[in-house]
Amino acid sequence: MVIYPNRSREKLLGIEGGATRTVALLADGNGRTLHRLEAGPANLKFLTDAQLLRHLRSLAAALPRPDAVGVGLAGAWAETDCHRIRIAAAKVWPRVPCYATNDLEAALAAAADRRKRPLPQVLIVSGTGSGCYATGPGGQSVKIGAWGHVLGDLGSGYDIGRRALQAVAHCYDRTGTWPKLGQLILAALQLNDPNDLIGWAQTANKTEVAGLAVVVFSAWQRRDNVAAGILEEAAKCLAQAGATCAHRVFGGGRLREANKLRIQFVLAGSVLLKQPRFAWRVGRELLKLWPTARVTPLRRESVWGAVELARKAAAQSTVRAPHSTEHATAKIKRSLTVQSARLSPTEQRHPRSTNLDKMSLAQAIRLMLTEDTRVPMQVLAERRGIEQAIRAIVRSFRRGGRLFYVGAGTSGRLGVLDASECPPTFRTPPELVQGIIAGGQTALWRSVEGAEDDVAAGEGAIEFRGVTARDVVVGIAASGTTPFVWGALDEAKRRRATTVLLCFNPFLKIHRRLRPTIALAPNVGPELLTGSTRLKAGTATKLILNLFTTLAMVRLGKVMSNLMVDLNPANAKLRDRAVRMVEALADSDSAAARAGLERSGWVVRKAVERLKRK
Numbered sequence: 001m002v003i004y005p006n007r008s009r010e011k012l013l014g015i016e017g018g019a020t021r022t023v024a025l026l027a028d029g030n031g032r033t034l035h036r037l038e039a040g041p042a043n044l045k046f047l048t049d050a051q052l053l054r055h056l057r058s059l060a061a062a063l064p065r066p067d068a069v070g071v072g073l074a075g076a077w078a079e080t081d082c083h084r085i086r087i088a089a090a091k092v093w094p095r096v097p098c099y100a101t102n103d104l105e106a107a108l109a110a111a112a113d114r115r116k117r118p119l120p121q122v123l124i125v126s127g128t129g130s131g132c133y134a135t136g137p138g139g140q141s142v143k144i145g146a147w148g149h150v151l152g153d154l155g156s157g158y159d160i161g162r163r164a165l166q167a168v169a170h171c172y173d174r175t176g177t178w179p180k181l182g183q184l185i186l187a188a189l190q191l192n193d194p195n196d197l198i199g200w201a202q203t204a205n206k207t208e209v210a211g212l213a214v215v216v217f218s219a220w221q222r223r224d225n226v227a228a229g230i231l232e233e234a235a236k237c238l239a240q241a242g243a244t245c246a247h248r249v250f251g252g253g254r255l256r257e258a259n260k261l262r263i264q265f266v267l268a269g270s271v272l273l274k275q276p277r278f279a280w281r282v283g284r285e286l287l288k289l290w291p292t293a294r295v296t297p298l299r300r301e302s303v304w305g306a307v308e309l310a311r312k313a314a315a316q317s318t319v320r321a322p323h324s325t326e327h328a329t330a331k332i333k334r335s336l337t338v339q340s341a342r343l344s345p346t347e348q349r350h351p352r353s354t355n356l357d358k359m360s361l362a363q364a365i366r367l368m369l370t371e372d373t374r375v376p377m378q379v380l381a382e383r384r385g386i387e388q389a390i391r392a393i394v395r396s397f398r399r400g401g402r403l404f405y406v407g408a409g410t411s412g413r414l415g416v417l418d419a420s421e422c423p424p425t426f427r428t429p430p431e432l433v434q435g436i437i438a439g440g441q442t443a444l445w446r447s448v449e450g451a452e453d454d455v456a457a458g459e460g461a462i463e464f465r466g467v468t469a470r471d472v473v474v475g476i477a478a479s480g481t482t483p484f485v486w487g488a489l490d491e492a493k494r495r496r497a498t499t500v501l502l503c504f505n506p507f508l509k510i511h512r513r514l515r516p517t518i519a520l521a522p523n524v525g526p527e528l529l530t531g532s533t534r535l536k537a538g539t540a541t542k543l544i545l546n547l548f549t550t551l552a553m554v555r556l557g558k559v560m561s562n563l564m565v566d567l568n569p570a571n572a573k574l575r576d577r578a579v580r581m582v583e584a585l586a587d588s589d590s591a592a593a594r595a596g597l598e599r600s601g602w603v604v605r606k607a608v609e610r611l612k613r614k
Helices: 049-061 079-092 103-111 157-175 180-189 196-203 206-210 213-221 225-250 270-274 276-289 303-317 361-373 375-380 383-398 409-426 455-464 483-494 536-555 572-586 590-599 604-613
Strands: 011-017 022-028 033-039 068-073 098-102 121-126 130-135 141-145 264-268 294-297 338-340 403-407 433-437 472-476 498-502 508-510 518-520
Touching: 011 049, 011 103, 011 303, 022 049, 022 303, 033 049, 049 079, 068 079, 068 103, 068 303, 079 098, 079 455, 098 103, 098 303, 103 121, 103 130, 103 264, 103 303, 121 225, 121 270, 130 225, 141 225, 157 180, 157 196, 157 206, 157 213, 157 225, 157 270, 180 196, 180 213, 180 225, 213 225, 225 276, 264 270, 264 276, 270 276, 276 294, 361 375, 361 536, 375 383, 375 536, 383 403, 383 472, 383 498, 383 518, 383 536, 403 409, 403 455, 403 483, 403 536, 409 433, 409 472, 409 536, 455 483, 472 483, 483 498, 572 590, 572 604, 590 604
Parallel strands: 011 068, 068 098, 121 264, 264 294, 403 433, 403 472, 472 498, 498 518
Antiparallel strands: 011 022, 022 033, 121 130, 130 141, 338 508
């Protein structure tokens, strides 16, 4: 090893966290270990922001201050996840560059050899969980697996343990004889009867089930056929996942040509590294699928990959401001050109509320309600665009399309609210009107930090909802610049859907490529509480969404007179309302109306038609 004196003073901290443990390694710039410690598991999906912060602080307390940090945690797949890590790291190590990513990228970085140009690499991991990861020449990354034990983790320790439990139970049912593998499992768990496994399996966690993989490998060494069958299937699953990952990253859609490309498959994770015979079996299956493959184990501990990412963060900090903690990937950093010629009204201070904190309650109430009375007239000024949007929605519904609301924070919650009201009000299928909120379900009741800034997440939400040219996508952004919303609108436009921007900033400058089909920008003015768009902007949003769905449903014939004849009478109050509607529309008495509804399955329209025929 060549020692560089100036690098010896550099301290790089790598942190890798997974379902079983966290490893922190402090190394110098020459790659020599300074400190190493282990802590508890750190799957980001199961950590709150406070728990993540405590976890990092406990590591920092035992280590010297680093010059750069690389953090790879299981579950950190979206940019919002990485943003959470960077925010926590910035609190623990202020002004220290941080590269935040998932544990698979960190492990793949550990496989790279900086001294020579390596082959294209695909990482195959099998530990408590499993997954494959590769990064293409253009910076695009592909993940296969790593869905967690409920959705996937095929070929993992958990999968092997689960298959073993099912196999011995099935064998016992079929033959009436408890198999040898079952005997070994009972002995390992200190259980006396096969039926005891029922209670154990109901309370066992992922790590405990994965621990049974050791028993399966032991039985395999003793030539147990049941164990051999389980491990053969596990090896095939891992090989297939690895080949699929390689094909998606390096194949360019041409499988035959891709299979001729020299690929290095790197095997990692406790199952593959501690069971070389099983690793050899996986390699054999890989060569069947990819004959030119080179299969090697990971030569060094995967936390070294996090150290390499810390080195990358340190190098990037010499180009950007030293306090920056963002890492660059093409997908995340791609910006959308949406600017405002002037400060958005939603961010301006209201001149009449500068002494809001000193007003009496009576004065504050009068001021707020007076200000709200101006909102409908500002919305009415956009009536032509609103009418155009409603006609587009009706057209979409008649062609079998759907309506999507996309927003962050209050805007997203109002979209989800309006969408959720359509099935009970108009008896529509739940998929007809859908709400998409940045940060997902959690963001409905608490803020998800950084979610609204994730362009790629907005694009992905549209992709994974299967938006097509028949659909309408309404992006709701009070200031008009929310990256998540623009990512969604951009992807929707690429898919030729009708796009609608609803904002409250008339000063937007939108690049021609991003310009939506319809843009609505009522100027409701500054908020009385500066920047709190849940006030007037929220009120205006609710008014406009009410117009969209209510008048679209009227045009579709779901309203007779001014009555909701397609409502779903799911409770006593609504059933009474349904009876009154049938009385009015069919000119019948209450008893006949109720009887007609009961015979019609409580569908108001059918009951009215039935009574009118009589």
